[in-house]
Amino acid sequence: MKILTSDAAEMLQSADDILILTHQSPDGDTLGSGFAICRALRRLGKRAQVVCSDQIPHKYAYLWEGLDSQQFTPKFILAVDVADPKLLGNKLSVYADKVDLCIDHHGSNTQYAKHLLLEECAATCEMIYGVIGAMGVELDRAMAEDLYTGISTDTGCFRYSNTTVRTHLIAAKLLGLGIDAYAINRAMFEIKSPSFFALRKLALDSMETYFDGHCALIYITYQNMQSTSAQQEDLDGLTAIPRQMEGVDIGVILKEKEPGAWKISVRTGEPYNASALCSKLGGGGHARAAGCALTGTAQQVRDQMLPVLAEALGVSL
């Protein structure tokens, strides 16, 4: 059942022993939402605890600074930024059909929770900001750091098109509480592992351009991932690289997930339709971002891609 911010606030005000579920492969928004609302609930004298199926990467440690761990039998289950119960992950799957309230900003939310607060805004943290206010809890600096983290990470630091007037107004309020936004952004966006740099170098080495520079391809082979000990997070931003090259209309990233099994990501500028292009190779997606799966050697996969790319650009091979 869909509810309003004021309903969600009332529900939380009368709840106790609240378990807060975040999604697997946790990001700044699910964690920032979880810890901010956890702080607000504890301020009201309640027991509340954030949980996640996966281990939370070290760089997020400041989000729960000062919050000790509480053990209790949960009486109320809250999920934040979790669009689908599948995203709860193995450890939390037991709660999949027991969520009392879900607060989420994904239009794709499967409405699995008993009550759903949904707004299609930039970040769940924007909604948590509203819920905390409606609960009558005054924001402190720690909550502001949590909320800023989610807003900044989900908007690419106010860069993506999901950034709205409200996003900036909330950011202004949070900065007014004296948070160190620079330090947060540095931790979230700048610090990278040695594997990240090693993989980035191999990706740049692999870049090929075609069709007068209108198309660029980069390859991440299975061997590349092994040799650099790269983790999933080290792939951050790679998908954007080909389209950052001046003049490139179609950017393609070929990632070999298992030897000979490739996941292809395609990014296009107007008027080129990535989804239409990928559907010719058995895939699909959105107009500007789509994907497909292909098998073979790097060269074989490229040879399958090139005619489709040429056709999309309206040029001959």
Add this chain to the structure above:
Amino acid sequence: MKILTSDAAEMLQSADDILILTHQSPDGDTLGSGFAICRALRRLGKRAQVVCSDQIPHKYAYLWEGLDSQQFTPKFILAVDVADPKLLGNKLSVYADKVDLCIDHHGSNTQYAKHLLLEECAATCEMIYGVIGAMGVELDRAMAEDLYTGISTDTGCFRYSNTTVRTHLIAAKLLGLGIDAYAINRAMFEIKSPSFFALRKLALDSMETYFDGHCALIYITYQNMQSTSAQQEDLDGLTAIPRQMEGVDIGVILKEKEPGAWKISVRTGEPYNASALCSKLGGGGHARAAGCALTGTAQQVRDQMLPVLAEALGVSL
């Protein structure tokens, strides 16, 4: 003479035939400031024209969309974001001692203008926003795009520590005018030349770490610049790379300006003092960012740096 926003607005309201000077190697802030105030002055029925000593890079073309060129003998000289008359460049140096009004946010402003409006805020565009308002001109979308550009570029898209509550409040107002902030940020931050990518690859290839990963060096040789046909703008962001590596406290960029003549940039995290470090090599700067000049081969220059770096870190070579 230092004046207030309201004084600057009155002065511009009673001026006519206004020549607007921007600084050499123009950036988003000087250009955004110049074109925004030019649009506002023309809205008041005045003649106004933005000029720059250097050719303005193509990526900024949207800033003056719809503004035709006007020829007139200037009666009032306005400089925006120009901290020192030296920065006017050759072509505009004739105006160095003729500036009626300077609007600028650099604490280092040399007070060369007859009247100076100075605030130490994130961007001159923040001040122009205030001046346009004080002039009673309603912001339109084109002005908003100009102002957003300066604010976003001078704050690294709201990432740097110069970003304040006011910065976000102004951004909220500008977004409310329907600008395409995503497209602006893409043009300003994402699109790069093939030379940029080629140089970035060489820079990553050259990275060396020392002292258990607490220090990282990258080299940009004269030969690298030649072989990639790199321009000044292709060096964007390179200085930040070494310190982006997890665990690096001191990042060093060695750039060979002419064969055998190196410019060294040092970036440190707390508590390491970059200025103290560079002063040992005849240079200086700020606590977190400093530089010096050295001569020799890459290896000779490195051998001069390493003992000083070891000393700064308090480790043995």
